[in-house]
Amino acid sequence: MFGALGRLVSRHPWYVIATWVVIAIVVVLTAPALTSTTDESEFLPDHYESIKAANLQQEAFPDATTPGAILVFERKDGAKLTDADVADVTTIGKELGPKLGEKTFAQQVATVGADGKPSVSADGQIAIGFIGLADKANGFDTQAMDDAKKMRDDLEPLTKGTDLEVKSTGAAAQSLDSQESSESTMAIVGIATVVLIVLLLAIIFRSVIICLMPIVVVTVVSLIATGLIGAANEAFDLKADSSIQVILIVVLYGIGTDYILFFLFRYRERLRQGDETRSSVVHALERAGEAIASAGGAVIVAFLALLLSSLSIFRSIGPALAIAVAVTLVAALTLVPAVVTVLGRSLFWPSKKWRKEPEAAHFGSVGKALGRRPGVFAAASGLVLAALAVFGLQFNPSFDFNSSLPKGVESTEAINTFQDHFAAGASDPVPVLVTSKDGGALDPAAADAVGAALKDAEGVDQVQGPQLSKDKATAQFSVILDHDPASDEALADVKGPIRTAVHDAAPEGTSAYVGGTPSVFADLQKAMARDYSVVFPVAALVIMLILAMLLRSLVAPWYLMLAVGLGFGATLGATVIVFQHIQGEPGLIFMLPIYIYLFVTALGTDYNILMVARLREEAREGRNPRDAAAEAVRHAGPTIAAAGVILAGTFASLMLGGNSLIVSMGFALSFGIFVAAFVMAMFFTPALTALVGHAAWWPGHGDEKREETVAPREEVAARD
Incomplete structure (x- = not known):
């Protein structure tokens, strides 16, 4: 199948490239924009108590005003407010009201309490004003954020000539700061990701064109995937949280580069044996295509398992990431071989060292040591993972998205000032x-x-x-x-x-x-527990089925999933150690285990598939299980190491964003990928396979020696 696809693509590369370009243009021109929300209540089904309360409140008290924003006034010199200052607060509130418009905020700005007196703190240092939401507004949508920005612009001239300074917080202001923080994070992560990939590819291949190829390919893929995700969200009314666009950048570049590497290493290996470009493309796709398709399929299925979630945040993240990976997978199997066919040997320019196969001394020596003592390698790597996994039991979920905002933003400073002078719960x-x-x-x-x-x-x-x-x-x-x-x-x-x-x-x-907010969080916690008990087992079961079909074995999938499970636990445990124990964070965002599970399980399976597929290939050459494991580490080790470093580094770029949610996620995912590549796939999986031996492939026994299934080079060249 993949050989036939390789022959088709290598014969008509320009048609393949043109098709991708046309699809990208059509999607960009027709697809809706990808939007997100920070309103946690939008993620819950109607049967939860917090949603019942919100619906009843809207029905029974339609005129009730929920604070869409809070204005916090204080003197510039930090002294107590004077009577003139309080009068200025009232004047500013009256002048601001008509400027807000009716689309998001109510026109009334309340700077006095129910008793008609100014809302001034007991110590007299700050005054506050509440801006109520208009009918059917939620304070989290795009219009609310636009109006919050306009409100801040309007406040600046109103405070001139007074001794006051004012900061805004509340739903709309926090959503605005979250959006701007996400945009800043996207820019930082995007630049860091591209620079990292270019540098690492330059070190690995010493080729200008290979450095640029993932950027070009992923850009085309990104345009198509983002448009398709936006269309899916609009068609099925899916709610994506504000971190999805940042994660998409990392997923597209990270996974895209990984799949490109899987193909390129096989392509280069065949060229070194003297093949021409087209026959090398066919061979590379026939050998790497199955592993890429199986790995991509595992990732897609794992993400789609989130459709079983009761939370719309997970139901939207799952299809979004599945669409992104699916487009990336198709590109890896068609667009990348087409581009490689067009470029030919000039792909490696200006390097000439690609023609000579490196000795891979480090991986060769590691492989030999593992082949001699697989029990030691399996026990050592397994114990390290298990020890870290113990700390995962101490994970404390946090449900506050706004706490992830950088500390220096206006809404964070305003809410901190408010809570220093009023009861902590008075803001909401x-x-x-x-x-x-x-x-x-x-x-x-x-x-x-x-x-x-x-x-x-x-x-x-x-x-x-x-x-x-x-x-x-x-x-x-x-x-x-x-x-x-x-x-x-x-x-x-x-x-x-x-x-x-x-x-x-x-x-x-x-x-x-x-x-209210804490009730929403309580229901999110309950829904999360339910989802973990459903999504995790289903994703694991389906991935096991994919492994069973790929390996034609009922034994190997069990210990491969055991390895992935240990990787998940170790990743969560390491994150708990770093953020809860060392940095003293009270908790980690509740979505983190889902992200770790999906990425470490799905992407970790990628590396396991690549290693085990190579191990099976070596066994088919007539080697015994231990020698096959040694050779698999020698040959597949460099590919897995390169892919693991790039993907782990890509996820690590999230830590540059400054947003605590994204920082913790960046650490967890980069650590998880590092563990998946350098502990699970490099040591644990081949060591266990060597120990289990021939029984690992029962009942299909796909490790038995067989005739060459790939057409001889001369025959492929003749057909081309």
């Missing part, structure tokens, strides 16, 4: 609603019971209300927590004592719901 009061099940008027005693229970609940600082809906069927309380609503402490309070108190106090015939 938690709505608690109690409603009659039959739609009739709510018994006042029911509301009183819930209110009393709230005041006594652990974690509650103040309770305001109740406020009754127009039909008298629903009562709403506004609860100010002791802790920052986005903190782990607030999540624990809402998930535990507050929800318990509210549910227990609600009389028969009524329903009570706790909403």
Whole structure:
């Protein structure tokens, strides 16, 4: 199959290249833009309590204003606010209101509390203003971010002539800062990724053209993949989180370069044996094509397993990454061979050393040592992975996307100032609603019971209300927590004592719901636990099936997945050590295990597939299991090492972004790829295969010596 594809592509390379260019142009001109959201509530299904509370609040209290932004005023000299300063705050609020427009923010800017007095802190040092959201606005969409930027521009001239400075925070302002941080991160990561790939390819091949080829190929692939992802998100109403575009850059360049390397190493190997360009392309695609297709298939299936998630964030990330890998895979099997065919031997210009096969002394000596003592290599590498995996049990999930913002951005500084002078929970009061099940008027005693229970609940600082809906069927309380609503402490309070108190106090015939940010986080935690129990096993099972079909074995897939599982645990454990124990972070973003599992499982399987496929090939030459493992390390080791360094380095570039979510993810994924390439694929997998021996290939016994399946070079050249 892959030999036939190689012959087709090598005979008509210009048609293949032209087809890709045309597809890219059509997609760019017709596909919608790829958008993202930072609203965690958009990721949850309707049956969770936080979403029920939000829907009930919107239905029963349509005129209620949720803070879309918070203005924090203080004197430039840090002194207490004077009466003139407070008057200036009121004036600024009145003048700002009409400038905001009606698309996102309400025109009313509230700088006074419910009692009509200015909202000034008890120490008199800061004043605040709340900007309510307009009807049907959420504060997280593109329009909200545009209006938040306009609001900041409008505030600057309004504060001139006063002694005040003002900073904004809240949903819209934080979303704006998150977007700008992501754009900055994308630029940094993109530049770092390209520079790293060019430098590493220059060291490996010493070729100008090979350095540039992944950049050109991935650029075409990126245009097509991004357009297709945008179209899929729009067609199926998928919600992508704000990190997806940064991750796409890394995935496309990293995996794309890996697959190009898989092909180029085989192509160069055949050229060194004296073949012409076209026959070498056919041979390279026939030998590497199966490994590339199987590896890409494993990655795609692993990502598509996220469709089983109950969270829309994972359901959108999965197809997005699957589409990106699928386009990259097709390009690796068609566009790359076509470009190589056109360039021929000039691909390696200006280097001439490619003609001579290096001795690969290091990999050869490692392979010989592994072949002699596979038990030692398997035990040593397995114990290292297991020791690190123990720390993975201490992983503490965090659900606060905004905490990942760089500390110097305006919204972070504003919320820190706010919480220094007001109750921590005052920036985002938690709505608690109690409603009659039959739609009739709510018994006042029911509301009183819930209110009393709230005041006594652990974690509650103040309770305001109740406020009754127009039909008298629903009562709403506004609860100010002791802790920052986005903190782990607030999540624990809402998930535990507050929800318990509210549910227990609600009389028969009524329903009570706790909403707000910490309630969303609590539901995300519950949904995450469910998804991990479903997505992980399904992805592992499907990858095992792919391995079984590729290797025609029911034995090897089990220990290959054991290796990948140890790699996952070791990666999570190392990340916990670095960020929770050494840096003192209270937790790591809750999505991290999913990303680690998918990338380490899927991409780690890439390297395992390449190593085991080469090991099987060596066994078919008549070598015993230990000698086959030694030769596989010698020949496949350089390819895996080069690909692993490039992909690990590509993921490591995420650590330059300054966003703590992206930094932790960059470390975890780069460490995981390093482990997958240099521990699992290089040592653990071939050592185990050597130990298991001929039984590893049961029942297909694909390691048995057989006749050459690739057409002789002379025959291929004659056909070409």
